[in-house]
Amino acid sequence: MFKRISAWFIILSLAAILGACSSNEASDKSKEDKSKEAKNEEAVATVNGKEILKSDYENSLKSAKATYEQQGIKLDSKTEKEMETGVLDQLINTELVRQSAEAEDISIKQSQVDSELANIKSQFEDDAKYKEALKQNKVTEEELKKQVKQQMVITEYLDGAIGKVTVTEDEVKVIYDQYKAQTESQDQKAEKFETVKAQLEQQAIAQKKNEKVNQLVEDLRKKNEENIKIL
Template structure:
């Protein structure tokens, strides 16, 4: 699901991102007046650093390139939209983290350690894990800090969204759509029972993302006066 923590190398590449991630610890405590040239935005006085923003932008560009949309082939408008999207995601992530903490959401060290072990399990050994960290210019301590933030936001979102389920009718509708697509590709569709779990997760993820989007939109409207974008 979109809000769940990504594992393995992918997480190490996007741990700096939102639904992915929150602003860098080094920016904490910065206000709009302090080091203004080093900030791209503040959320209730907490700074989002230019360095962190540029890192996240590069990660997003790499993601687009993997999808066959390299940044160097984007026109000016597309690049501006991408840059704006990354900044908005960072602002939303910082806002969610602050609200979650004010709401009393807390994460124990053992929860962070459990998530870290899941990530390490995707690597052959400790050395490969450490090499991945080095490649992404992160320390294990920084990764754990990001994991704690993401877990905090996840727990807050879970408390607000509640349990989401997919009905049999919704699964059937999605299965019928799947069959049409597969038949259009002149292939034989799988039986419903073989793809039911996948279709169910897809429906739940879509519902979850829709609720999260509405919640974030509501929170942004309620806290817009606390958000300041700093022009270069």
């Protein structure tokens, strides 16, 4: 279950980018540029020789737990253990996809990165709040730019790998029927199909994309299983 990729986990999101450490961008540096601290930092897993650092794992786990806490959900020991396994699997999945994207030699223009960075900044009340978020997550703007670029490369790789996704009206109607049943169970009136069709179509496409990405990741896991080491 937890080896499956979560819904478009690669798609850029504020939490994903600012909640992540910059270990992946460090792979672009030479060994001489790495600090002693980075060299000696403990790893929790390796993927084809690339280390997944403990700090990245702990930060990702902290972000996952914070999401539940914000919703007022208290985790029991079993769920917390499952989350720990899931977070590590997610990091492994991300690294596998990153390596595959890197092998494709995909090029992203700086103007595209700048545009996405501007979009991220726009989600903050002001520049001070944006800088505060960077500070809290111990990420510089340059590191953030590199993280954004990497995510864009991965997204482009996934788009190319899964191809164009379309859905039939029948598939959209299945989702509509689910929506209608849920709405009516809450003693509310459901919108007419034609009114919500466009929105549900996008939902159906997103679901199908998720399925294709899940399958892609599962294939990568099987192909690279011998080179995935949990430390």
